[in-house]
Amino acid sequence: MYEREDYKFCVDPVFLLGKSEWESVARLSDYNIPYSEFILVYMLEYNEKLLEVSRRLGERYKIPVLMIPLPFLWYKRLNGIKKLRDVGPLDFVKLFMRAKLVVTNSFHGTAFSLIFQKPFVPFAHSRLNLRLKNILQLYNLEDVQLTGNETSTDLTEKRIEEILLRTAQTHEAPNSELERVIEESKRYLDNAIEAVKRGGGN
Structure with missing residues (x-):
């Protein structure tokens, strides 16, 4: 690894468009979402704690939990979580726009949750977490990210609700x-x- 000083820190291109512009993109999708309210899961690497939190939120809010699957990821147990099919790029954006809340360990899952101002629960990625940490720091949310190594005792309903409240409130001030x-x-x-x-x- 070489340490370089001739670099410029830039945001990911998704942030070069604002919320209203991404809403216009999402409206180009004709993907049929059969629920008016749902929890969206986007998991870049398998994380049992992430799935546990998603199920618990579905039970708490009494709404379905939908997952955007990745073709290269093997899902062990998805009890209580509906795996979506044939989700294209426009559909991906639409699902984030329509979600009531999001649970994710993906950078772009986090990014679109922030862009669409959704309450969300961010989990760390074991190998690809630097960009996630950087964008959460820009929103002063670095302390809400879960590692996935927490015990069930750590992941209390109060703790999860605190995270959802923090991520929802981050847009209240410029x-x-x-x-x-x-x-x-x-x-x-x-x-x-x-x-x-x-x-x-x-």
């Missing part, structure tokens, strides 16, 4: 730091594109 990083990212990308157009590279 996030000047996030806005600054987004604007700097846009400027950096614009400058890089202009440099390429001029043939100068970057």
Whole structure:
């Protein structure tokens, strides 16, 4: 590994569009969601605690739990969780827009939960957690991420509700730091594109 200083921290491209723009994208989907309210699960690596929390939330709110599956991930036990089929990119965005709340250990699952201002429970990814931590820090939510190693005693109903409340409240005040990083990212990308157009590279 080399330590480099010639880098620029930019947000993921999903944050270069705002909520209303992503809502317009979601409306292009004709995916049939048979429920008016549901909990959405998007799991990038198998995590039994994540599934446990999802089931408990489904029971608490008395609404179905739907999962966007990944073709390369083997799911051991999905009792009480409905696996969706044929979810395309537009459908993916629509599901996050329509969800009542989200449980995820994915960066993009976290990103779209934040963009659509959904209450969500973020779990850590065992190997790919840096981007997750970075974006949660921008929202002052780094302390709400669960590792998946918690005991059932740790994952009390009160603790889960506290996380949902924190993630729901994060949009109540303007996030000047996030806005600054987004604007700097846009400027950096614009400058890089202009440099390429001029043939100068970057």
